[in-house]
Amino acid sequence: MTTEMIINQEFYRRDPLQVARDLLGCRLVRALNGKRIAGYITETEAYDGEEDLACHARAGRTPRTAVMYGPPGHAYVYFTYGMHWLLNCVTGAEGYAAAVLVRAIYPVEGIEAIAARRPGVARARWCDGPAKLCRALEIDGQYNGMALFSASNDLWIEKGTRVPDELVSATARVGIDRVPEPWRSIPWRFVVREPHRLWTAE
């Protein structure tokens, strides 16, 4: 396990928009039972502070949102819709509540383990949603607050493939229809176009 591949904490101590863009093509890695399950990040969303009315921190600091106010580079994992876990990376300076939601990955390691649980489903569909990837990588609430820049926590992010701007689309974030403008339409969702073309060889 090449520790120098792991993205350091300073990467996350930046504007969530920068982090969200730069996380595309990076490799999300889960160590599970001594094996790696990993995939390239293909979709992210930035949530930026209490002013951003789509951000959970819009209501200020609560027990739930506390980790978003903590140091950057830690996981903010929360439960929603009564059945789903979602993974975020805390960004920006400590004390400022911002995070990047990891919405999708293209799985490239440990794919047998995922495939076994998803009979009849195409590989590109296994982890193409924030709750799906958490299930595939067995990420749940016990990862909330965990540092993502150390291999000792069994969940980290490594440098991966540089994704050129031509292959990145920026759109409005999804699932926030009730949020007022400008937040509802602001293009803070970043998507890799046709990820299977970039990584189909693996």
Added chain:
DNA sequence: GCGACGATGGGCT
């Protein structure tokens, strides 16, 4: 391929 809808539980007003 696409739209409707039910499942299901913690956080917050």
Added chain:
DNA sequence: GCCCATCGTCGCA
């Protein structure tokens, strides 16, 4: 009580 940063399955084309 009401609100979800969702998913899988259903019906239909």
